[in-house]
Amino acid sequence: MRRRRAGRAMLLLLAALYGVFPVYYVTVQSLKTPEEDVFGNPLYVADPSFENYTELFATDGAPVRGYVVVPHVPFAIWVLNSTIVLTATVALTLLAGVPAAYALGRLRPPGWRWWRRALLATYVVPHTILFIPIYQVIIRLGLDDSHGALVLIYTTMALPFCVWILSAYYRHLPREIEESALVEGATPSRAFWRIVLPMSRNVLVAAGLFALGTAANDFMLASIFLIDRDQQTVAAGLGVMDVSLEELVAVAGVNLASIPIVILCALFARTYVRGITAAMVEGA
Amino acid sequence: MAPSLLLVLGVLAYPVAWEVWVSLTDFSSRSTGPPAFVGLANYARLASDVDFWSALLTTATYFAATTAAKLVLGVALALLLARPGRGRALVFLAVFLPWAYPGGVSVIGWYWMLNPPITTSYSTFMGGIKYAVDGVLGTGGWAFTSVALFNIWRGSSFTAIFLLAGLNAIPTELFEYAELETRSAWQRLRAVTLPLLRPYMALAVFLSFTTAFADLANVWMLTGGRIVFPVLGTQAYWLGIKAGQLAEGAARSLSLVPLLVLAILLLFRWFDRREAEDGAA
Numbered sequence: 001m002r003r004r005r006a007g008r009a010m011l012l013l014l015a016a017l018y019g020v021f022p023v024y025y026v027t028v029q030s031l032k033t034p035e036e037d038v039f040g041n042p043l044y045v046a047d048p049s050f051e052n053y054t055e056l057f058a059t060d061g062a063p064v065r066g067y068v069v070v071p072h073v074p075f076a077i078w079v080l081n082s083t084i085v086l087t088a089t090v091a092l093t094l095l096a097g098v099p100a101a102y103a104l105g106r107l108r109p110p111g112w113r114w115w116r117r118a119l120l121a122t123y124v125v126p127h128t129i130l131f132i133p134i135y136q137v138i139i140r141l142g143l144d145d146s147h148g149a150l151v152l153i154y155t156t157m158a159l160p161f162c163v164w165i166l167s168a169y170y171r172h173l174p175r176e177i178e179e180s181a182l183v184e185g186a187t188p189s190r191a192f193w194r195i196v197l198p199m200s201r202n203v204l205v206a207a208g209l210f211a212l213g214t215a216a217n218d219f220m221l222a223s224i225f226l227i228d229r230d231q232q233t234v235a236a237g238l239g240v241m242d243v244s245l246e247e248l249v250a251v252a253g254v255n256l257a258s259i260p261i262v263i264l265c266a267l268f269a270r271t272y273v274r275g276i277t278a279a280m281v282e283g284a
Numbered sequence: 285m286a287p288s289l290l291l292v293l294g295v296l297a298y299p300v301a302w303e304v305w306v307s308l309t310d311f312s313s314r315s316t317g318p319p320a321f322v323g324l325a326n327y328a329r330l331a332s333d334v335d336f337w338s339a340l341l342t343t344a345t346y347f348a349a350t351t352a353a354k355l356v357l358g359v360a361l362a363l364l365l366a367r368p369g370r371g372r373a374l375v376f377l378a379v380f381l382p383w384a385y386p387g388g389v390s391v392i393g394w395y396w397m398l399n400p401p402i403t404t405s406y407s408t409f410m411g412g413i414k415y416a417v418d419g420v421l422g423t424g425g426w427a428f429t430s431v432a433l434f435n436i437w438r439g440s441s442f443t444a445i446f447l448l449a450g451l452n453a454i455p456t457e458l459f460e461y462a463e464l465e466t467r468s469a470w471q472r473l474r475a476v477t478l479p480l481l482r483p484y485m486a487l488a489v490f491l492s493f494t495t496a497f498a499d500l501a502n503v504w505m506l507t508g509g510r511i512v513f514p515v516l517g518t519q520a521y522w523l524g525i526k527a528g529q530l531a532e533g534a535a536r537s538l539s540l541v542p543l544l545v546l547a548i549l550l551l552f553r554w555f556d557r558r559e560a561e562d563g564a565a
Contacts, residue, residue, distance in 0.1 A: 008364075008367075008369065009370075009371075011364055012364065012369070012371055012372070012375045013375075015361055015364055015365075015375050015378065015379055016374065016375045016378035016379070017378075018378075018379075018437075019375075019378035019379045019380070019381045019382055019441065020378050020381060022382070022394065022437060023381060023382075023385055023390075025397065026390070026394070026397055029397065042409060096291055117552060118293070119292055119293075120490075120548070121545075121548055122292055122293070122296055123490070123491075123493075123494040123548075124494070124541060124544035124545060124547075124548055125296060125300055125541075130299050130300070130303060130537075132302075132530070133298060133299035133300075133302035133303060134295070134299045136298075136299075136302070137295060137298055137299060152291075152295060153295070155291060156291055156292045156295045156296060159291065159292050160292065161491065213383060213384070213386075213387075213442075216386035216387065217386065217387035217438075217495070219387075219391065235386075251397070254390055257386065258385050258386050258390060261384060261385075261386050262381065262384045262385055264384075265380060265383075265384030266377055266380070266384065269376065269377060269380045269384075269445075272445070272449075273445060273448060273449045273452065274449075274452075275449075276445075276446060276449035276450075277449040277450075277452040277453045280449065280450055280453040280484065281453045
């Protein structure tokens with residue numbers, strides 16, 4: 001019994017290491033001075049310095065590396081742009097996803113199962129060449145070089161899964177819940193807003209977090225659709241930095257940009273699991 | 285329902301139609317006249333193209349290897365986390381971290397860490413691995429493997445959390461019965477847990493497919509194509525975007541669709557069947 005417990009503890013430790021180590025490794029490098037970067041130990045930092053982080057926000061006196069003057073990056077603006085894009089994506093996904101999911105899960109129009117499948121099937125479309133015609137659509141909509149383009153595309157990427165889990169949840173929700181609200185004299189829309197929506201809170205969080213994760217995972221689309229430096233998100237911006245000269249500053253930027261998202265995810269992690277579980281429980 | 289469908293199908297319908305049409309023409313930045321309809325000529329050319337088949341093989345291997353690894357790791361981590369115990373909450377967060385850590389930017393950090401551009405304290409070590417792997421797989425092998433590793437690291441986190449939620453959704457009585465009816469833990473896993481998890485695993489596998497390319501594309505864009513291992517996606521990108529051979533690029537890119545459609549039909553059978561049954565009841 002005791003040995004089994006020890007074995008389990010070992011496995012848990014391994015699992016934790018597996019998740020954390022790469023982030024730890026990257027963080028250690030980002031805290032190094034150039035000297036330590038070259039001569040230090042790769043696994044820890046002896047003399048941590050926040051030089052690479054402050055560099056991201058510096059505005060005057062472009063540093064010279066060798067013969068190359070490295071221009072400053074508008075990191076604060078990038079962070080702001082990322083915030084706008086991510087928030088708008090999550091909001092739009094939920095705004096468009098919840099009615100769709102409710103309709104598919106509850107009202108069940110003819111062929112609802114096929115609509116649901118069709119949404120999920122859009123995931124098989126390969127995006128490689130697709131961004132040329134997508135660009136045409138974006139220009140036609142007057143969204144080129146603007147955040148709207150990214151919000152629109154990210155939403156199309158996140159929606160199918162979100163609609164899937166939300167509609168699964170609404171489908172399993174007992175009808176009596178709305179019926180009793182209607183008996184009490186509530187209008188259907190009121191019953192939805194005041195009763196059904198608050199009940200699905202966990203699933204909404206799960207869908208929102210998935211949308212956030214999807215949008216935050218993209219680099220390619222951001223760097224294609226945002227050309228203007230002051231419009232770029234963190235991902236697009238860091239991508240154009242001359243990484244061979246400034247790899248540590250870029251890594252510091254990566255880390256710094258990740259912190260708020262990681263905290264957000266950590267706060268909602270339990271709700272996320274509960275939400276997906278709620279969507280999947282049969283007849284719950 | 286309308287706004288969602290309009291958004292997803294509306295934004296994608298025109299591009300997809302455009303791509304299919306282009307793949308049937310000789311559209312190219314090199315030709316002078318308007319694009320002419322050539323039928324299936326682009327696809328016919330693919331069949332006799334050695335590069336195409338090798339890229340297809342690489343693509344299939346990449347999909348299969350990353351998906352299998354994500355599934356195995358995901359199931360293992362989910363089972364580990366499903367049991368109550370001390371320190372579980374912290375380990376749960378640690379397992380959640382790879383997915384929470386935004387991939388779009390972290391893949392940049394990862395790539396440069398695993399493929400150091402200049403002399404750093406870790407580059408000797410990483411260089412050692414790089415040349416060992418490159419020796420086996422050919423130039424660019426390590427760069428490619430490192431992306432696959434990143435994809436597995438991040439994807440297994442998502443799969444694990446997703447399957448953990450799935451495990452929670454299965455009534456505990458079923459596991460209690462299983463405890464009584466089976467002899468060993470291994471038998472229990474094979475006969476009870478895995479079959480119960482199957483619909484969730486199918487959905488996870490499907491999502492793993494669709495993200496497997498995103499990571500590769502991310503790094504590939506970022507390094508200006510310094511990853512030399514061609515998969516269909518990158519080949520299509522070279523031909524279509526860099527070389528202006530849009531028609532051929534589109535054909536190459538679309539050649540994967542039948543395979544993916546087959547995969548999705550199979551998966552629908554697995555994770556949508558239960559719902560089809562109670563829909564009929």
